[in-house]
Amino acid sequence: MAELMLFRRDADGRDVELSGSTVALEVELQRRVEAGLEQMLGIRFLASEYATGPWHRGRIDTLGLDENNSPVVIEFKRGSDSGVLSQAVSYLTWLESAHHEFEALVRSMLGAEAAASVDWRRPRMVCIAAGFSHHDRVAVQRLPERIDLVRYRVFEGDLLGLLLVDSSPGLSTTTSSRRSRVTAVGSVAAEPETAPAAGAGLVPACLRDLYAELDEALTAWGEVEVAQLRHYIAYRRLVNVASVIFRPKHEAILVYLRLDPDSVELEEGFTRDVRRIGHLGTGDLEVRIVSAAGLEKAAPLIRRAFEAS
Incomplete structure (x- = not known):
């Protein structure tokens, strides 16, 4: 143990x-x-x-x-x-x-x-x-x-x-198309071969490739549960570490991280303090990702959020 x-x-x-x-x-x-x-x-x-x-x-x-x-x-x-x-x-x-x-x-x-x-x-x-x-x-x-x-x-x-x-992750009591994935300490929970991809039903076609890379970055930290909720996808351990929301009109993915914005050098158009701004999902730091380069730039913040969780 x-x-x-x-x-x-x-x-x-x-x-x-x-x-x-x-x-x-x-x-x-x-x-x-x-x-x-x-x-x-x-x-x-x-x-x-x-x-x-x-x-x-x-x-x-x-x-x-x-x-x-x-x-x-x-x-x-x-x-x-x-x-x-x-x-x-x-x-x-x-x-x-x-x-x-x-x-x-x-x-x-x-x-x-x-x-x-x-x-x-x-x-x-x-x-x-x-x-x-x-x-x-x-x-x-x-x-x-x-x-x-x-x-x-x-x-x-x-x-x-x-x-x-x-x-x-249990079994959902709804028939909506979604997946919950858990990698537990010392074990891996098997998934049915027919399980839809994480985020199925929420991910716009224009953001699927970018989200696939983001999903890989967010699940690279061991024990992470991925839960598709009504309006966002949560990545959690004991608590939500990241919440993912899609903005197809702007071809952007918003990631809300459980990270203190005061510990981050904020950059306009990329990171934002949302402690006093209402938003879907949970997390105090908003990270806006529009490209693979933006995801690479966000990687240190994602790492910090998971290391602190």
Whole structure:
């Protein structure tokens, strides 16, 4: 299993590895993640310890809505628990039967616009635990549900580390032509031979060749999920790292990167700070690509966004 390693430089300039540990109480981990849910996982908080009613007889640790407007169920385990996947499937089953209840919760917490934008095609489960067994990781790739397995460690200095160790894109509940691709840590999820190309249905003919090169650049970073949504294509790990939008009239592709615009020397017509500008997709830095040369120029920014994710 992939290990999360953290180092601190001592007074002599040597790197000393910090030893990670687990939390004493599960609720300690839950409250810590909930407090920074949007920053850590790109998920807006809705509810904690949410009861699923007499039929499902459960209590969901955390409910949320992610940056792509997908409903999210989060479960925390202080240690390793072989029953986490069966619990995940059970709660996602409840979610499928509780559309109106969930949307009412979104409306009360985030407003009517957010409730109207809930995307029921890709509900998601995030399991955060100290570790997962080999059987858990194999099972995730066989299940039709969309599930992320996230390993945590706490370190001295009040540091918290989260590592995506495996992920399944799940099966879409819509028949629209699209593909979700995941390269998980240590494994590659197979795709049907009949799966359409990434972005099928969204990519204008005039931009297909350029997008094919961009797609290759965005998926060259290991564990990357590609999800075609209604208006854009998201490239994500635990959170969206890049969102791709097409502008066929201008023969341009706009890439919104999860990168601080203040750390970039902005160039008119190429990069733009969109923190205060409404746009589809997620990301604070807009990169405008109109040619292969522009894509090559954007490559260092793409690399920085993925290295920081």
